[in-house]
Amino acid sequence: xxxxxxxxxxxxxxxxxxxxxxxxxxxxxxxxxxxxxxxxxxxxxxxxxxxxxxxxxxxxxxxxxxxxxxxxxxxxxxxxxxxxxxxxxxxxxxxxxxxxxxxxxxxxxxxxxxxxxxxxxxxxxxxxxxxxxxxxxxxxxxxxxxxxxxxxxxxxxxxxxxxxxxxxxxxxxxxxxxxxxxxxxxxxxxxxxxxxxxxxxxxxxxxxxxxxxxxxxxxxxxxxxxxxxxxxxxxxxxxxxxxxxxxxxxxxxxxxxxxxxxxxxxxxxxxxxxxxxxxxxxxxxxxxxxxxxxxxxxxxxxxxxxxxxxxxxxxxxxxxxxxxxxxxxxxxxxxxxxxxxxxxxxxxxxxxxxxxxxxxxxxxxxxxxxxxxxxxxxxxxxxxxxxxxxxxxxxxxxxxxxxxxx
Amino acid sequence: xxxxxxxxxxxxxxxxxxxxxxxxxxxxxxxxxxxxxxxxxxxxxxxxxxxxxxxxxxxxxxxxxxxxxxxxxxxxxxxxxxxxxxxxxxxxxxxxxxxxxxxxxxxxxxxxxxxxxxxxxxxxxxxxxxxxxxxxxxxxxxxxxxxxxxxxxxxxxxxxxxxxxxxxxxxxxxxxxxxxxxxxxxxxxxxxxxxxxxxxxxxxxxxxxxxxxxxxxxxxxxxxxxxxxxxxxxxxxxxxxxxxxxxxxx
Numbered sequence: 001x002x003x004x005x006x007x008x009x010x011x012x013x014x015x016x017x018x019x020x021x022x023x024x025x026x027x028x029x030x031x032x033x034x035x036x037x038x039x040x041x042x043x044x045x046x047x048x049x050x051x052x053x054x055x056x057x058x059x060x061x062x063x064x065x066x067x068x069x070x071x072x073x074x075x076x077x078x079x080x081x082x083x084x085x086x087x088x089x090x091x092x093x094x095x096x097x098x099x100x101x102x103x104x105x106x107x108x109x110x111x112x113x114x115x116x117x118x119x120x121x122x123x124x125x126x127x128x129x130x131x132x133x134x135x136x137x138x139x140x141x142x143x144x145x146x147x148x149x150x151x152x153x154x155x156x157x158x159x160x161x162x163x164x165x166x167x168x169x170x171x172x173x174x175x176x177x178x179x180x181x182x183x184x185x186x187x188x189x190x191x192x193x194x195x196x197x198x199x200x201x202x203x204x205x206x207x208x209x210x211x212x213x214x215x216x217x218x219x220x221x222x223x224x225x226x227x228x229x230x231x232x233x234x235x236x237x238x239x240x241x242x243x244x245x246x247x248x249x250x251x252x253x254x255x256x257x258x259x260x261x262x263x264x265x266x267x268x269x270x271x272x273x274x275x276x277x278x279x280x281x282x283x284x285x286x287x288x289x290x291x292x293x294x295x296x297x298x299x300x301x302x303x304x305x306x307x308x309x310x311x312x313x314x315x316x317x318x319x320x321x322x323x324x325x326x327x328x329x330x331x332x333x334x335x336x337x338x339x340x341x342x343x344x345x346x347x348x349x350x351x352x353x354x355x356x357x358x359x360x361x362x363x364x365x366x367x368x369x370x371x372x373x374x375x376x377x378x379x380x381x382x383x384x385x386x387x388x389x390x391x392x393x394x395x396x397x398x399x400x401x402x403x404x405x406x
Numbered sequence: 407x408x409x410x411x412x413x414x415x416x417x418x419x420x421x422x423x424x425x426x427x428x429x430x431x432x433x434x435x436x437x438x439x440x441x442x443x444x445x446x447x448x449x450x451x452x453x454x455x456x457x458x459x460x461x462x463x464x465x466x467x468x469x470x471x472x473x474x475x476x477x478x479x480x481x482x483x484x485x486x487x488x489x490x491x492x493x494x495x496x497x498x499x500x501x502x503x504x505x506x507x508x509x510x511x512x513x514x515x516x517x518x519x520x521x522x523x524x525x526x527x528x529x530x531x532x533x534x535x536x537x538x539x540x541x542x543x544x545x546x547x548x549x550x551x552x553x554x555x556x557x558x559x560x561x562x563x564x565x566x567x568x569x570x571x572x573x574x575x576x577x578x579x580x581x582x583x584x585x586x587x588x589x590x591x592x593x594x595x596x597x598x599x600x601x602x603x604x605x606x607x608x609x610x611x612x613x614x615x616x617x618x619x620x621x622x623x624x625x626x627x628x629x630x631x632x633x634x635x636x637x638x639x640x641x642x643x644x645x646x647x648x649x650x651x652x653x654x655x656x
Binding site for chain 1: 568
């Protein structure tokens with residue numbers, strides 16, 4: 001008895017029961033398909049978030065206020081303390097070796113009114129350099145200039161959502177809107193960035209000169225954060241350290257004081273988003289893996305029934321000379337081939353679903369070959385693992401009883 | 407002549423809980439090469455047990471069994487399977503063909519499990535066996551497209567295909583009408599005439615009388631063992647019967 005013969009017998013049996021074979025493999029088909037698609041969705045959104053972080057700007061460093069422990073040891077959230085001021089910005093601009101552009105950042109939420117429409121949005125006060133730092137492109141109009149900032153002029157650069165909500169059918173340039181009852185003129189509209197991977201609408205905001213924001217809107221002298229871009233990517237870490245040193249000096253912190261600010265880089269955010277994304281992928285993947293497991297149990301179930309149903313056949317085979325190992329191998333190969341078949345069909349189905357999702361929905365499904373091969377190998381192992389018990393039962397049958405079995 | 411089968415003080419005891427049943431009690435039996443033997447007995451006589459032991463499907467509790475000169479008592483399960491494959495051809499009452507499998511494929515089945523036969527010879531060997539039982543025009547039919555007699559011929563071809571030392575037939579005519587039974591018996595007689603050892607297990611004297619030797623079992627011992635000098639010819643009997651029926655019908 002050669003292995004080739006056993007494989008042939010198994011294949012013949014699978015082909016003779018096409019419907020049953022397909023139903024048996026269905027669990028594996030769904031399992032493999034969902035593993036690949038789920039992990040693909042996880043990977044897809046991870047990449048989407050990464051791209052968004054990359055599009056936040058080039059060589060970006062952000063300095064957030066806060067991070068200091070108060071005297072009672074209560075840690076304040078970033079941005080909640082009053083640690084950053086325009087003096088910090090000036091000093092960094094003067095002393096920062098690799099700073100290409102720098103912008104203060106203040107923000108508050110306010111009601112925006114145009115004609116009979118109104119909309120609550122985030123008002124962000126920034127400098128003229130902010131456009132370069134964040135890689136913002138304008139779909140129409142222009143960004144405000146340094147002179148506008150210096151003069152605290154009431155100019156606004158609106159996100160696409162603002163235009164859609166307030167004046168969908170008009171040319172927004174030159175239109176007067178009221179932000180917290182203060183009149184502003186729209187001089188530019190930002191190109192749409194779409195919603196971010198974090199679920200926030202990146203177009204739902206208005207940029208105004210930080211001077212205007214601090215004087216007329218928030219009335220504070222403190223900054224929420226400072227945005228900095230460095231001259232090159234290689235200098236980010238050095239600049240980050242320098243900024244820390246400068247600010248510690250500026251804030252007169254003693255050597256054993258903790259920072260009352262936090263310096264963050266894009267890399268850090270990317271890493272954090274990556275770990276969140278990996279968790280998401282793992283979660284989706286493990287849910288799908290459970291269905292693969294259920295598929296395996298399905299195979300075991302059908303194989304057990306099949307062994308029972310074919311007891312007589314097993315008896316005949318044993319009577320004409322099949323050894324226990326021949327019978328074991330036959331049923332094991334049947335289970336293996338069935339689950340591999342399910343795996344192949346599952347992969348095909350997952351490609352189809354990925355195509356449909358990518359084409360017709362906003363989801364991005366990225367199928368990685370490593371996952372495909374892993375799912376394929378896993379489906380084969382599931383077949384062997386769950387096929388073993390029924391195959392062993394078949395091999396252990398007594399030929400006399402098996403022949404008499406009705 | 408060489409003994410194909412040599413049983414010495416063969417005992418078989420079945421234990422069912424506390425009760426033990428002696429199915430065979432110190433049976434001595436020799437069967438020569440080329441003999442056509444019928445094993446007779448009512449149910450419970452031990453003939454099924456004997457046949458299972460002769461067919462290497464079961465082992466003796468005590469005693470010795472030599473098959474084709476080889477003591478098979480101490481063999482493993484796998485070695486038993488190999489002996490069944492090489493030396494024994496089974497024919498069962500219920501035909502026991504694989505469903506949805508053509509006659510040719512059914513006959514090829516023992517070859518699949520044989521280590522000594524070349525793959526390329528499967529087809530020709532199976533064809534030859536089917537030709538020997540007169541089924542050359544039914545090779546690609548599946549069992550459910552064949553009559554009972556034809557199915558039993560396929561089973562005989564399957565028993566023949568590995569060129570075994572003996573054919574072991576367990577009530578081969580039990581599911582067949584008289585005319586077909588005679589037909590099957592005539593095939594056994596023909597094969598026997600070609601030198602094949604045939605052992606036929608039956609409870610019907612009408613069937614047993616076509617064998618050259620009749621062994622009768624009762625309660626696990628051999629009651630009688632007689633050679634019938636003048637054996638009936640199943641083929642001629644069948645012709646005679648059919649002619650008689652035809653006449654009656656007219």
